[in-house]
Amino acid sequence: MLPQLILVSWQVQTKSGTRMLQAVAFEIFSRVQHGTAAVVHGTRNVWGDYASLRGVRVENEELKRRLAAAEVQLQQEHALAARSAELQKLLDLRSQAVFPTLAAEVIAGNPDPVMRTVTIDRGSTDGVLADMAVVAPGGIVGRVIAPVGRRAAKVQLIIDRNAAAGGITERAHSGGVVLGADANPPLRMDMVSNLNDVKVGDTIVASGVDGIYPRGYLIGRIESATRGTGLYQTITVRPAVDFSGLESVLVVLVPPRAATRDEDVK
Numbered sequence: 026m027l028p029q030l031i032l033v034s035w036q037v038q039t040k041s042g043t044r045m046l047q048a049v050a051f052e053i054f055s056r057v058q059h060g061t062a063a064v065v066h067g068t069r070n071v072w073g074d075y076a077s078l079r080g081v082r083v084e085n086e087e088l089k090r091r092l093a094a095a096e097v098q099l100q101q102e103h104a105l106a107a108r109s110a111e112l113q114k115l116l117d118l119r120s121q122a123v124f125p126t127l128a129a130e131v132i133a134g135n136p137d138p139v140m141r142t143v144t145i146d147r148g149s150t151d152g153v154l155a156d157m158a159v160v161a162p163g164g165i166v167g168r169v170i171a172p173v174g175r176r177a178a179k180v181q182l183i184i185d186r187n188a189a190a191g192g193i194t195e196r197a198h199s200g201g202v203v204l205g206a207d208a209n210p211p212l213r214m215d216m217v218s219n220l221n222d223v224k225v226g227d228t229i230v231a232s233g234v235d236g237i238y239p240r241g242y243l244i245g246r247i248e249s250a251t252r253g254t255g256l257y258q259t260i261t262v263r264p265a266v267d268f269s270g271l272e273s274v275l276v277v278l279v280p281p282r283a284a285t286r287d288e289d290v291k
Contacts, residue, residue, distance in 0.1 A: 123239075124239055124278070124279050125277075125278040125279070126275040126276060126277055126278060127147055127151055127152065127153065127275065127276045127278055128273065128274075128275055129145040129146055129159075129273070129274050129275070129276055130145065130146045130272065130274075131143045131144070131145055131271050131272050131273070131274065132144050132145065132146045132177070138207070139186070140181075140185060141181070141182045141184055141185040141186075141188075141205070141268075142179050142180060142181050142182060142185065143167075143179075143180050143182065143271065144177055144179050144180070145159070145177065145178055145179075145180055145274060145276070146177060147176070147177070147178060147276060148173055148175045148176045148177050148178050149173050149174065149175050149178075150175045150176060151176075151276075152278055153173055153276055153278075154169065154173065154280055154281075155169055155170060155171040155172075155173055155281075156168055156169060156170075156237050156281035157169045157237075157276055157277055157278065157279065157280070157281065158237050158238045158239060158242070158276075158277040159180045159274050159275070159276050159277070160242055160274065160275050160277060161266050161271065161273070161275070163265045163266040163267065164242060164243030164244055164264070164265030164266050165183055165190065165231060165238055165242050165244050165265070165266070166180065166183065166266055166268075166274050167180045167181045167182040167183045167185070167188060168180065168181055168183075168188075168238075169276065178276075180274070182205070182268060183205060183212070183244070183264065183266075184205045184206075184211040184212060184264060184268060185205045186204070186205040186206060187205065188204070188205040189202055189203065189204050189235070190202070190203045190231060190235055190237070190238050190244060191203075191231060191232035191233060191234035191235045191238070191284075192214055192229045192230065192231060192232055192244050192262075193229065193230060193231075193232040194223060194227045194228065194229055194247070195227070195228045195229075195230055196222075196224070196227050196228070197221065197222040197223065197227070199217055199218075199221040199222060199223050199227075200216075200217070200232055200234075201214045201215055201216040201217040201260070202214065202215050202216050203244055203245075203262060206261075208261070210245075210248050210261050210262060210263040210264065211264065212245055212262035212264050213259075213260060213261050214229065214247070214260040214261075214262050215257060215260075216257055217257055217258045217260055218257060218258070219252050219253060219257065219258055221258070223247060223258060223260060224247065224250065225247055225248065225249060225250060226246060226247060227246065227247045228243065228245075228246055229243075229244045229245050229246065229247065229262055230242060230243055230244060231243075231244060234284055235284050236281050236284045239277060239279070243265045244262070244264065244265060245264040246262065246263050246265070247260055247261070247262055247263075248261045248262060248263045249261045
């Protein structure tokens with residue numbers, strides 16, 4: 026039956042003179058071509074989109090890399106500017122100091138919260154001795170402690186709980202002892218009578234009675250002051266120096282002297 030149908034289709038012609046079998050075959054083949062072309066076109070579009078997305082991804086990665094490099098450069102320039110400003114403050118402090126001083130860099134810190142110290146890059150060959158005061162543009166940092174190396178020295182920070190300095194308020198000249206404390210703020214002022222005039226915000230400077238810190242150097246400011254149950258007030262002090270970012274200091278090249286009585290310096 027199928028061979029006869031094919032034979033008849035081969036013999037029958039369309040109005041345009043084309044044999045019926047050829048017309049049917051062409052129609053079928055053209056539809057297959059349409060389908061194939063659609064698949065090929067779609068594949069080309071997908072590949073083109075993939076190539077475009079890949080190009081965009083590469084471009085985005087390059088932009089991210091450039092942005093990260095720019096941010097690093099900006100941070101470096103900011104750090105350099107801050108460092109320059111800090112060194113300028115140190116130079117200003119040194120020019121204003123009435124005592125001979127020696128500039129030093131902080132090269133190490135002590136992570137132990139019990140013994141708060143830093144190491145500086147100056148030592149005995151530079152004239153540094155134990156118990157010499159160490160200061161910064163903000164105020165008093167601490168004192169050099171023994172033993173002193175030839176080219177390095179350890180500095181006990183004033184916020185160490187074993188540190189102490191004679192202090193006096195600038196406003197009312199109320200004297201006492203400033204001590205390190207395991208608290209926030211990390212300083213307190215003891216031995217200040219309940220009768221003394223002390224207010225929050227009062228500036229505390231070195232009184233000089235300890236024989237280490239030169240009189241008048243800034244220690245900090247009173248953050249709280251309450252009347253104690255005994256003879257003395259309870260006073261907390263915020264240090265003037267930011268110890269978390271300490272990088273450069275000045276060693277006061279004045280040998281320590283014997284401590285004096287508080288009334289001798291008032």
